Amino acid sequence: MSTQDFRLTPNQEIILTALQFHRRYGLEILQAIEESGGKHIGFNSLYPNLKKLEQKGFVKSEWGEEAPEEHTGARRKYYRITGTGTEALETKQLLLTSIANWTPEPKGA
Amino acid sequence: MSATDMELASKMGQFISRFPEEWQTYQDWLRDITTSHCDLQARYPTWQARFIFRWRLIYFFLYTCSIIAFHRLQHLWRRKRKPLSLGENENVPISRDFFRLHRLATIIAMAELTLCSVAAFTGIMLAFYYEPTALGAHRSLVAIATQISYGSLILSLHDISGNGLIVLALIQIVVMYLGRQFLVPWLAAWFSGLLMALAAIGLSWTAIVLNWDQTGFWRFKIELGTIASLPLVGPGLQSILTGGDGISSLTVQHLYTVHSYILAISGILNSITHLTALLYQERMWKSEATESLGRKTKAWNNSSSS
Structure with a gap:
């Protein structure tokens, strides 16, 4: 039995969904969510959540090939979903499906 | 952009x-x-x-x-949590942060002794003019502040050094608690520090009564009731403080004696003990560190010559 904690907050779920089929950098994740009509997430929520997802092992990060930004010298980082991350999303989907399918047991049964 | x-x-x-x-x-x-x-x-x-x-x-x-x-x-x-390391096998039994805290405690102790000295010196200066009687106490203090040369300055210095001593003594308790070692010099410094804090608070309390103004008088009257209600020691303590049944000239004289002799001398003695204990502990640590370093150097020399 797996002891991995698959719990996701709503924002983490959306971020993980944005990474499901593509590796993306932070701003791209925001654009993907916003332009698909999803919930608005700010920078202030995105990066702390990405770090938490990385700590949990749901995403992996890697440096981009782009040159560092000319003024700040900051590099771009790409995030990619891991197998555990995919499993966490599937678990969430299963939970939603089982909630949708739940019916009360008939009385006196 | x-x-x-x-x-x-x-x-x-x-x-x-x-x-x-x-x-x-x-x-x-x-x-x-x-x-x-x-x-x-x-x-x-x-x-x-x-x-x-x-x-x-x-x-x-x-x-x-x-x-x-x-x-x-x-x-x-x-x-x-990591000990101050001088090498692979030689560790001084104290950590860097304990040492820093200890150094801070020594500095505070020196400041406390300085404040004690200032308070004692200005207290002696004030004693030349202060009149410890019910009728004369407040009048003499007003005279010191308004008529005597530099009286206001000396009164302010006495006040500031007394209050500063309380603040430093309380900070010192926290600093010493953080750097606790439970060795004899530390325990001596800890208890003398606590006694000094109590003496400083006592000095401040008696000073309010010695002012003999309306606030001081009524505050003392209320607090005397609280003291008297203490079981066993209360009534005795009340009569020691007041010098009789009610608040009178004798009360001022008693509190003046408690303030100027008992508490002031206790504060100075505790302050000296406190600083001495801290300096002794620092010297002990330094000698341990030097010995440890010497052993390490000797071992290193032996290994390099062989």
Whole structure:
């Protein structure tokens, strides 16, 4: 039995969904969510959540090939979903499906 | 993007890049903030784009700084548990942070002794003119403040040094608790520090009564009732303080004696004991560290010659 904690907050779920089929950098994740009509997430929520997802092992990060930004010298980082991350999303989907399918047991049964 | 915004982002980047661990983790955030500016300008009026951009930068900076501070505190906590190491096998039985706390405690103890000396000196100066009677106490203090040369200055110095002593004695209790060692010199310093804090508070309390103004008188009357209600010792303590059944000239004389002789001398003696114990402990640690280093050097010399 797996002891991995698959719990996701709503924002983490959306971020993980944005990474499901593509590796993306932070701003791209925001654009993907916003332009698909999803919930608005700010920078202030995105990066702390990405770090938490990385700590949990749901995403992996890697440096981009782009040159560092000319003024700040900051590099771009790409995030990619891991197998555990995919499993966490599937678990969430299963939970939603089982909630949708739940019916009360008939009385006196 | 305006040059000011760019300069701000650049400065923040330069500052955070001094902390490699956090810079590695969060530099992509800064990069995306600077990249997002074009998009902001396309969507919002200039002032609003600038506001959002700056807000993002400031939030990023504050967030990263709080992470940096948190990490530094974690490092400090880990180092506190790690002994001061002089080599692989030779450890001095104290940690760096204990030593720093101890040095701070010694500095505070020196400041306390200085304040005690100032309070004692100014107290002696005031005693030349102070009249410890019910009728004369307040009048003499007013005369000191208004008629005697430098009287106001001496009175203020006495007041400031007394209050400063209380503040330092309380800070010292916290500092000594953080650097607790449970060795004989530390225990001597700890108890003398506590007694000194109590003496300083007692001096402050008796000084209020010695003013003999309305506030001091009524406050003393109320507090005397509280003291008298203490089981067993209460009535005795009340009669010692008042010198009889009620508050009178004798009360002022008694409190003057308690203030100027018992508490003041106790404060000075405790302050000297406190500083001496701390200096002794520091010397003990230094000799241990030197011996440990000497043993290590000797071992190293032996191994290199063979």
